Amino acid sequence: MADTPHGSVQDVKQALAEVGYLADEPAALVSFLAQRLGKPILVEGPAGVGKTELAKALSRASGRELVRLQCYEGLDESKAMYEWNYRKQLLRIQAGGEQGWQDVQEDIFSSEFLLTRPLMQAIASPEPVVLLIDEIDKTDQEFEAMLLELLSDFQITIPELGQISATTMPVVVLTSNDSRELTEALKRRCLYLWLDYPGAEREMEIVRLHAPELPETLARRLVEVIEMVRDLDLKKPPSIAESIDWARTLLLMGAEDIDRDTFKRSLSIIVKHRTDIDLVAERVGMKLPEPGRTG
């Protein structure tokens, strides 16, 4: 169902599941509301719970193109919105030597000389798109302020050209790792969604979806171990992506059960800090059965 707003929350959930994203109830509801109300979604949560993936799945589910803006410190509007193509403008001035200044001036500040950057692309696109503004918390507050016009009215003001309004409503997803508090003004314009690590059942479904060859018993075992690991106080708990990677690794290793030996060998897939590795090996590894014993 390309690009018709989904009829109900369940439809959205269904559509997301079809493209390989198992959304929980709140995520499906917020995605549904975002399409209905035309409001941006602000997704927060720990690293690796599928925030970015949600945007990608939305784009796949609705058949829209994904426009992605990766944020970093020091990102400014010339990299995010638009920039005048200075070289081309110079060429234009040199080429049309006999024209009057008035003509040239009008000409060089036209959309022909505009280099569009992700935000502008999303607004100007004739087809509706999904705009992903990833890790907005990495930018400065000034950049956030600049986004406000875009997020509330879906328009960008260029001094020389005037306002450019979106012809089609983009679905906007902003993600944040909560590394700093976002401004009230930004939050005010968004629907808020907190994504957390999934429950055992849902994680198992996700793992099974991405590694279908994995036997169910092993998948269950894997999810249990992952939960145990997440319960420890780690610097970086394993994300969903890492669970999936681990499942695939186990498949490659041809493991039949997660015993102490297998765990030790594949530990580095899910834990990526030296101190964490020690802690996990000590706390979780000991609870696993000895190799050779099935159980």
Place this chain on the structure above:
Amino acid sequence: MSPAASSPYGPQADPGPPGMAAKLLGFCEELRGEGVAVGTSEILDAFAALEHVRWTSHDDFREALASTIAKSQDDRRVFELLFDRYFFRAAEAEAVARGVDESQGEGGAAEGEEPPGAADRLDLEELGERIREAMEAGDEDALRDLARLAIAAFGKGEGSGVVGVDVQRIRRTLGLSAGSQPPTEDGAERPPLDREQLTAFERHLRRELERDLIERTETLPPSRPLAELDRALPTSPTQDLAAVHRAVSQMKRRLATLGHEQRGRRHGQAVDVRRTMRASLETGGVPLRLRYRPKRPRRPEIYVLCDVSTSVTSASVFFLSVLHALHDSFRKLRSFVFIERISEVTDVFEHERDFAVVAQRISSEGGVADVSGYTDYGRVWLEFLTEISDELDPRSTVIVLGDARTNGRQPHAEVFAQIAERAGRLFWLNPEPRLYWNYGDSVMAAYERHCDGAFECWTTKHLENFVNVVAGGLPASE
């Protein structure tokens, strides 16, 4: 009977005008009362969102409201607490207003649950057993019914009048507690109760007690603001550690760039002759505009002095975690702990990454509490000045973590002033609220004069605030 007088919980609460819109506004009003910033635009969004979901689904309704109104994890938690309370009360208020009560209305639902009479109350042991089973099965509905049975078993209206007290009394009498369980009658071991299930049962008890109360008195108990404890997110010390690390890494970025840039522009800039000459070509060789050598952002060089005496015990862990995080982020960092004397612990932090071990080693081999174990700030400054002062230069930042309580000893503020003069910047983080500064033996004022900034700091929020101010921003609103 007069409702207000008969309620043991206090005067009657205003049930408010009828209608969904009014209810929702009332809810938002309560949220604002709890410090959640709910703007008009949020309320409008909430109404817009509600047009698209089924109101009959409890979850959809709640999520739609939450996503439009509660815009952070903290807010979300307050929202959950209030949502349950508010809409439960709203429903009960409606029932009171319409004169619905269970004995006359829903005969079917009440059947089998109503106590047959005080004469044959249920056997408590059996009841406890059934509750245990329900908890193990995770059956919410059964738990709710059993909660009502439990209240009935204790007799309606015989409570102390304080819901919280009654809940705990009932729970204890039923022999329900987390942790190891008494064995069954035939001596078999029983698995421990799940703490979450227990909380769920308590919640049901609370709710049913409140429902009883409302039915009996036909009034609503007054709404009370949430306790600080309720609304705080459950955190573990290590989670806090992560938050401290986050704030500090932010501080690093800011210290490395923003702050210095601003400082550099003020004074003492060197003229770049080459670029000045180049620029003068525009004006026919007359150097109209001076070009300056760009100030290189300096590498932050940080000295941290951390009080670890008993008067700051509660804050020590926090301070040590700040130190720990600083060591993670800065290479040119020297840290000192002090009580009566000062001792450098840079090595400890550099060679040991596990926070628990660091804390343990500092307490065992810091060697800072010599005689009395009381802080001697004056002596600390003197020692610091003799040992370190040669290395202090305008590029260094000194951060003091301490409560400035000298235990009546000589504060040596003039020595402190010397340190402040040599160091580029000096900040003081005090683990006490500003209100307590300069009371008792605190001599904060004497030191504060020489600081570039003094801040109260005992949570990560304060730390972030400090970072913001250092970075030249506005202090975050509390």
